Amino acid sequence: MGVQLQMKQGELIALLDGEIDHHGARELREEIDAAVQRTKPRLLTLDFSGVQFMDSSGVGLIMGRYRMMSEWGGEVCVANLPPRLEKLVSLAGIRELCTVISGKEGKA
């Protein structure tokens, strides 16, 4: 599990990878937040194409970043969401907060 960060024209892209649970969420959060605070982007894209598993700790991760970005009117986009994570994302009502773009199954 890990994250690769990339800044491009006011957009910060966080390429997530592996299994997102409580154990790994903290390190992800710290890395993303450090970059967000440094760059204050207009858009934070969380790219889920490499994510194989996620539980409610991942939902907390998305919601927490949404709150942080809202401080300066920035937005969060959840991109390339694998079909198997749809159920959790719907249950959590993530679409009411962020743009969610569905992806294909199993890249990673």
Added chain:
Amino acid sequence: MRTSAINEMKVSFPSASANESFARAAVAAFAAQLDPTVDELSDVRTAVSEAVTNCIVHAYRDTIGEITLTVRIYEGRRLVIQVKDKGCGIEDVEKAMEPLFTTGGEERAGLGFAVMESFMNRLRVTSHPGKGTCVTMEKRLSGRSGHGR
């Protein structure tokens, strides 16, 4: 009389967060003998992750304690999973199970029980403040015939 399980496994481990993925993998490996679908397995793994994480984050908030995970297989392809801790317990279980309720602060969504409830077929929570909590959940697996992966 209760019907006895066809097969059973039990593991216990300390409430270290590295054991969240171990618990998911252990249940998935045991459930493999029922040949569950990819979706069923994904539901079970997620529910187990929620229950075990709750022991680590809430039951043993400032300490390390023992978590016991028991998985039983019953007639009719029923998978029954029990996650037990001897941690702080829950004062008001009904309230704790309401979606979005959390005592975990900013980074928790308050969705763990809602996930267990919707991803499994049955969920039962018993708790004694100061003594611990037991979460029992059941998944009825579909027959393998007539469905794709």
